[in-house]
Amino acid sequence: MSNSRFCLLSLVSILSLLIITTTTNLVAGQRCHPDQTKTLKRFKNEFAFSSSCTDDTHFLSGVTCDNVTGAVTVLKLPGGCLRGTLRDNSSLFELSHLRHLNLSFNNFASSPLPSSFGQLHNLEVLLLSSNGFLGQVPSSLRNLTKLTQLQLAHNKLTGDLTSLLQNRTSLVALDVSSNEFYGTIPSFLFTMPSLSFLDLSENHLSGSLQIPFSLPNLRVLKLSYLNITHQLDLRVFSSLKSLTYLDLSGISLTPTSVDSDINFAKSLRVLLLSECNLSKFPRFVKSLTNLEFLYLSDNRIKGNVPDWLWSLPHLTSLNLYNNSLTGFEGSLDHVLANSSVQVLDMAYNCFNGSFPDPPLFIINLSAWNNSFTGEIPLSTCNRTFLDVLDLSYNNFTGSIPPCLGNINIVNLRKNKLEGNIPDEFHINASTQTLDVGYNQLTGKLPRSLLNCTLLKFVSVDHNAINDSFPFWLKALPNLKVLTLRSNRFHGPISQPYGPLAFPKLQILEISHNRFTGSLPRNYFKNWTNPSLKPDDEEKMYMGDYSSDRFGYEDTLDLQYKGLYMEQGKVLTFYSAIDFSGNKLEGEIPESIGLLKALIALNLSNNSFTGRIPMSFANVSELESLDLSENKLSGEIPQELRRLTYLAYIDVSDNQLTGEIPQGTQITGQPKSSFEGNLGLCGLPLEERCFTEKTTSIEEVEEEEEGVLKWRAVAIGYAPGVLFGLAIGHVVALYRPEWFIKSYGQNRLRGVGSL
Numbered sequence: 001m002s003n004s005r006f007c008l009l010s011l012v013s014i015l016s017l018l019i020i021t022t023t024t025n026l027v028a029g030q031r032c033h034p035d036q037t038k039t040l041k042r043f044k045n046e047f048a049f050s051s052s053c054t055d056d057t058h059f060l061s062g063v064t065c066d067n068v069t070g071a072v073t074v075l076k077l078p079g080g081c082l083r084g085t086l087r088d089n090s091s092l093f094e095l096s097h098l099r100h101l102n103l104s105f106n107n108f109a110s111s112p113l114p115s116s117f118g119q120l121h122n123l124e125v126l127l128l129s130s131n132g133f134l135g136q137v138p139s140s141l142r143n144l145t146k147l148t149q150l151q152l153a154h155n156k157l158t159g160d161l162t163s164l165l166q167n168r169t170s171l172v173a174l175d176v177s178s179n180e181f182y183g184t185i186p187s188f189l190f191t192m193p194s195l196s197f198l199d200l201s202e203n204h205l206s207g208s209l210q211i212p213f214s215l216p217n218l219r220v221l222k223l224s225y226l227n228i229t230h231q232l233d234l235r236v237f238s239s240l241k242s243l244t245y246l247d248l249s250g251i252s253l254t255p256t257s258v259d260s261d262i263n264f265a266k267s268l269r270v271l272l273l274s275e276c277n278l279s280k281f282p283r284f285v286k287s288l289t290n291l292e293f294l295y296l297s298d299n300r301i302k303g304n305v306p307d308w309l310w311s312l313p314h315l316t317s318l319n320l321y322n323n324s325l326t327g328f329e330g331s332l333d334h335v336l337a338n339s340s341v342q343v344l345d346m347a348y349n350c351f352n353g354s355f356p357d358p359p360l361f362i363i364n365l366s367a368w369n370n371s372f373t374g375e376i377p378l379s380t381c382n383r384t385f386l387d388v389l390d391l392s393y394n395n396f397t398g399s400i401p402p403c404l405g406n407i408n409i410v411n412l413r414k415n416k417l418e419g420n421i422p423d424e425f426h427i428n429a430s431t432q433t434l435d436v437g438y439n440q441l442t443g444k445l446p447r448s449l450l451n452c453t454l455l456k457f458v459s460v461d462h463n464a465i466n467d468s469f470p471f472w473l474k475a476l477p478n479l480k481v482l483t484l485r486s487n488r489f490h491g492p493i494s495q496p497y498g499p500l501a502f503p504k505l506q507i508l509e510i511s512h513n514r515f516t517g518s519l520p521r522n523y524f525k526n527w528t529n530p531s532l533k534p535d536d537e538e539k540m541y542m543g544d545y546s547s548d549r550f551g552y553e554d555t556l557d558l559q560y561k562g563l564y565m566e567q568g569k570v571l572t573f574y575s576a577i578d579f580s581g582n583k584l585e586g587e588i589p590e591s592i593g594l595l596k597a598l599i600a601l602n603l604s605n606n607s608f609t610g611r612i613p614m615s616f617a618n619v620s621e622l623e624s625l626d627l628s629e630n631k632l633s634g635e636i637p638q639e640l641r642r643l644t645y646l647a648y649i650d651v652s653d654n655q656l657t658g659e660i661p662q663g664t665q666i667t668g669q670p671k672s673s674f675e676g677n678l679g680l681c682g683l684p685l686e687e688r689c690f691t692e693k694t695t696s697i698e699e700v701e702e703e704e705e706g707v708l709k710w711r712a713v714a715i716g717y718a719p720g721v722l723f724g725l726a727i728g729h730v731v732a733l734y735r736p737e738w739f740i741k742s743y744g745q746n747r748l749r750g751v752g753s754l
Contacts, residue, residue, distance in 0.1 A: 032063065033070030040072065042091040047084035062102070071097035079105030088116045097122055104129040104151070112136075113157065118143040129175070130154040137164055149173040153199065161205070162186045173197035177222065180204060185226065187211055201225055201247065213239050224272065225250035233257045234284070241265045247272040249295070258282045266290060274298050274319070281306055290314055297321035297345070304329045305346075310339040317343040317550075321366075325349040332356040337379070343550050346370070347390070355391070364388040364550040368411070376401055376412075388545065388552055391415070392435070400436065405429030405452065409545060409552055413459070414438040421460070425451045433543060433554055437461040437483065445470050454478060457543050457554050461485040461509070469493045469515065474502050480542065481556065483509040485578070492517035493584070499591070501526035506542075506573075511559065511580040511602065518586025525591045542570040559602055559626075576600035580626065583607060588627075593618035600624040604650065607631055612651070617642050628652045628673075636661055636680075652676045659689045 062076030072095045086108045093116040109132035118140025134156035153175045160183040177199040185207040191214045199222040206227035224247045234257040243265040253276045262284040270293040278299040292314050301323040307330040318341050328335050339359040351370040357379040372394040381403035392413035404410050405425040413435045420443035431452045441463040456478050466488040493515050499522050543554025555568045575598050585607040593615025608630040617639035628650045635658030646665045650673045657679025667683040674680050681689040
């Protein structure tokens with residue numbers, strides 16, 4: 001027993017020692033001096049930090065100390081760890097031996113850039129990107145004469161770059177993009193011999209770039225969206241023989257240089273010329289045999305896409321979005337098919353005629369909002385790497401290709417496609433989005449959709465699909481959006497054995513069909529409420545599959561606040577139900593109050609009866625409520641005044657009575673939202689809920705006549721009163737309980753009837 005106790009105490013002592021010395025041991029491997037370790041801990045404790053950084057192992061994983069002195073020389077903080085204000089007296093600035101400091105992607109929102117950075121004289125690398133710093137860059141940064149890398153991108157910093165960067169001849173990489181720097185573009189930057197990375201984009205810098213470039217080692221140059229005072233001649237960049245990345249988006253280029261054979265660096269791999277006011281394809285691109293990424297979006301390029309473009313041997317990503325292109329040079333069977341392009345965006349152009357066979361290795365294909373006609377090529381089914389197919393807003397006809405289960409994102413919305421949706425979704429199909437709305441499709445929903453366990457978004461609205469409500473889709477664990485609007489769906493939308501209970505459904509849009517029946521009281525009982533904040537693994541917008549090479553977001557047709565609108569960028573926590581334009585009846589289920597995160601509800605144009613549930617007051621996030629054109633009766637619950645986010649309400653054309661709840665968000669609605677209810681009164685209607693007493697000549701005469709009558713009554717009443725009091729006194733002496741009980745009941749009855 002004693003041995004066991006001794007072992008237990010020893011174990012506790014060891015564990016305690018480990019806990020006490022955790023941070024010391026973490027940096028012991030780096031041979032950090034104890035004073036340096038304490039300084040790091042003090043620095044960490046100056047901030048709030050995310051749960052992932054409470055562990056010292058994670059926080060100090062980017063610390064390196066000198067093997068001889070034990071001084072911290074490298075500090076690379078994990079992104080997203082710290083939150084708070086970085087002050088001038090921070091313990092960070094006691095680490096005077098720092099040579100490499102990376103605080104990027106931590107939240108120092110609304111903090112000015114501390115002047116104490118200038119005390120770190122040994123710094124060679126300073127990375128402060130996406131930190132939320134604002135205001136003037138302190139002049140003390142000029143003390144950092146050893147800097148080779150300076151990154152201040154994506155903050156709200158201001159100041160004149162000339163004074164900040166003068167005599168920085170040792171700089172290798174400079175990134176000050178996406179700030180508010182002003183003044184003239186420093187010309188000396190283009191003659192710095194060691195510079196290999198330069199990003200000045202998206203600032204308020206101005207001036208001319210008609211200067212000779214002497215940057216023999218420059219590999220990356222980003223000058224997008226600067227205030228260049230003259231059209232830029234591309235030939236100024238012909239001397240940059242090491243250039244691999246050039247971004248001139250938003251800068252107007254001279255037509256002569258675009259149409260000339262410029263001797264660009266053969267090493268150029270990425271060229272971004274979006275919003276450069278181009279009217280034709282830049283001819284010099286033909287000679288860029290190592291080019292991998294070409295962005296020509298948002299220009300005025302007309303005519304056909306040249307056939308030589310598809311012959312560039314390494315071209316993998318091509319963006320032609322938002323131009324005025326109409327067709328392709330060469331044969332449609334081969335013009336794209338043999339290309340190396342994997343990501344192709346030619347949306348929002350004027351392409352017409354048949355669609356060419358896609359490239360063999362295509363991954364993302366976007367051609368929405370054009371005028372393509374004919375059938376979708378069957379060769380699309382042979383593109384085994386295809387993840388995203390967006391051919392929406394065209395004039396395609398014929399049937400849908402039978403290979404949708406092989407493609408993650410399928411958007412064929414607003415075409416003229418016919419026939420059934422192919423029932424060809426194989427087991428473990430990868431489809432996540434299926435949007436075939438606004439076509440001429442018939443038949444039933446394919447039951448093989450049950451094989452698409454990753455399916456999140458289904459929209460078949462505005463077709464002629466004739467089917468019952470797809471209760472079977474409840475088996476899909478990830479389904480968030482189901483839109484069946486304007487079809488021929490029919491029958492009940494409730495099952496006899498209980499609530500609907502889709503596990504993750506946030507948007508259910510089944511309006512303008514032929515659904516019938518009533519909804520049980522527990523209909524909404526097991527619906528999962530979406531969180532008001534996106535999960536860590538989710539993006540901000542619903543159906544956002546964007547990456548650094550391609551952008552795609554699901555688009556929804558929503559009836560919101562009385563208006564139909566097509567909306568992209570729907571926040572991930574958005575939740576809506578639309579049952580309007582059917583033949584549903586019975587009472588609105590009280591369980592609607594369980595959907596606390598519901599934002600929009602439309603039950604209009606049905607035959608719902610009974611009262612408006614008081615539980616609506618629990619739907620605290622509700623912004624849009626439409627109950628119009630039903631047979632609802634009774635009063636509007638006064639509790640609706642508690643819905644502070646309610647911006648739209650329509651209860652017109654019902655049988656409601658009583659006073660309209662007098663809350664700012666309700667009385668601010670138009671009269672039309674309450675009209676068609678003969679018993680409603682109060683603002684915003686003109687009918688008042690009570691009649692004020694007014695005096696008129698007729699009323700005075702009636703009052704005087706009444707006084708005369710009462711005088712006559714009083715003359716005969718006085719003896720009766722005396723007799724009655726006498727009798728009452730005698731009765732009260734003998735039956736006091738009966739008197740009090742009867743009198744009290746009459747008083748209560750009178751109060752109750754007021």
